[in-house]
Amino acid sequence: xTTAVLLLLSDRTFRLGILGGIIFLLAISPLGLGSAFPSxxxxxxxxxxxxxxxxxxxxxxxxxxxx
Numbered sequence: 001x002t003t004a005v006l007l008l009l010s011d012r013t014f015r016l017g018i019l020g021g022i023i024f025l026l027a028i029s030p031l032g033l034g035s036a037f038p039s040x041x042x043x044x045x046x047x048x049x050x051x052x053x054x055x056x057x058x059x060x061x062x063x064x065x066x067x
Contacts, residue, residue: 018051
């Protein structure tokens with residue numbers, strides 16, 4: 001629940017939520033079938049791609065000049 005709340009808040013807490021989610025998913029991966037392996041690895045990868053997309057979006061928004 002904490003990770004979900006952090007993802008809804010500002011940019012800094014969003015990054016903290018992503019980091020927490022990735023750490024949690026990587027931590028449960030060694031449990032094997034008990035954690036529905038390889039699902040946690042795919043979810044951790046998707047969180048990483050989500051933060052990369054957000055960073056890319058912010059950089060393009062900052063470079064747009066008004067016409």
